[in-house]
Amino acid sequence: MTFFEAERLAINFGGIRALDGVSFRVDPGQVFTIIGPNGAGKTTIFNLVSRIYDPSDGRLTFCGEDITRVSPHEIPRRGIARTFQNIELFEHATVLQNVLLGRHAHRRSRFVEELLFLPRVRVLEIEHREAAEKVIDFLDLQRYRDSLIVNLPYGVRKVVEMARALCAEPKLLLLDEPSSGLSVEETEDMAFWIQDIRTLLGITVLMVEHDMSLVSAVSDRVLALNYGRPIALGTAREVQDHPDVIKAYLGG
């Protein structure tokens, strides 16, 4: 059974073909990274996988199931969670509330039960809280638990967003530029966390990243894109040395 596969993905925005025949396959337990210059279509792939965009052509398969036409809110229930490049946190809520929303895909209480806050809701809420606390513990966010997002520095927000995604207990985690805007130390922490997510939690990671030190530290497979077309696929080393990749970044 294929874990995750994209076949001939293509999307047009008006007359612009943002992605054109992108195919790749992610095996369970891998860290798969997509690199490429600005505008290469990296985030577009993410938006296609999380079903914010409809592909003009191609097919997405996850755990043997075709998810090309699944509605966006169903995606986390299938086991795919994501972060965003320009942090999309709920700013006027606390870290805990943000992380708890990650549990939404696991909501089991009904509206009327919640309206009356029946004992079952209380029990489920405590279960959610325990799951959230595990993630908070894992990512060292204890001291920020009750602070509002608006009062937090950028680096911490980045981690909170990852915590929210982890809280959904995904099988596949999409990280959109996890190191953008982070300091060198924070980027190193991020590399450790990504490795831990893979080895300790057993979650497959699909990532878009620019920082080549992070990419080569954690990735098993790297796909390079340029103008919506794949130009190289292989290990970090292979892709970095590929003549087309060097040309795409440096021109010539």
Place this chain on the structure above:
Amino acid sequence: MRFAFKTSYAQDLGLFRDRVQRNAYIALFLALLVLPRLVPEYLGDLSLVFIYGLCGVSLMVLAGYTGLVSLGHSAFLGIGAYAHVYFAQDLGVPWVVAVALAAAVTAAAGVLVGLPALRMTGVYLTIATLAFALIIQEVFTRWDRVTGGLKGKPVQKAVVFGLPLGHEVGFYFLCLAFLIAGLWLTSNLLRSPTGRAWVAIRDSEVAAQSMGVNLAVYKTMAFAYSAGLMGVAGALFAHKIGFLAPDIFSVLLSIQFLLMVAVGGLGSLHGAVYGAVFVAMLPVVISQARDAVPVWLGQVFAVFGREAGRAVFSLVDRFVKQPGLEPGIFGLILVLFILFEPLGVYGRWRKITLFFSTFPLYKHATFKRQKSYMRSERLR
């Protein structure tokens, strides 16, 4: 400074932060029980505060928590009021059932508005709900058989479970009970997944969606719940004013509700109640000030001679007795709040309590943050 020492997850699920807060609410409740004895002449105004409180909670769910600003809430109030009176008086349904039916009818209307509104965001949604309010007002005028049209419809006193609540004190407690129930149900929702999903939609639709929130379902739910609460408030409002006519449920009333949640503080249930106190009591204060201020100023200026005093009195008197002063003051207050205290009365209250609880260490910058009305507006 007071710390809430937490030892279990259940503690965070409680309605109150800690025992101190719970006791404060019990004290407030007891005060509200004896209030009718202390200020019998203001009972009518206080009942209106409670009804407006319910309206505030209703709009707070939609505008403050889900980020959908509606100008159609006067119509929901009207639908609730007319439906209740129709069921209770024309069809002779028992009072409690009539209220439930009114809430159901209004919630259904909320779904009807909510469904097309899903495709609109921000100011476009507000305009659509404004149109809805105007249309419904026209329906109230034309549908004589049910609403009595322009002639209006007299409302009999409430009889709950065979208990006549015609007198002011009974009605006061009825409204108080409904407000407490509304607050309890709403805060239950807000501390469970539904409430979190609403807040998520308000702050970032795209993130909410990719965490598994079905935008259509939760927005419709917010509309239906908000409208349902408004329906209950409408039923009480009908008894409060005693006579229904279409022009009562004008867009100005919607604007007053919006003023209520904005002045109270968007995104908090406290704010809804503070706003209700504010909006319901302001006309009382204004009407008293109308009589008092000219006399008072006249007396002050009488120091410069009796002529000066009389001149000032008649000048000020003529100014404050002009029609349209009230909406003017309302508008001015709204503008001042948005400029100087975007967090509303509740925000100011939190600042004051924080100042005293951290006394020598209070930092002015604690509440400094970018001024944004609603984040979802900037996303588009």
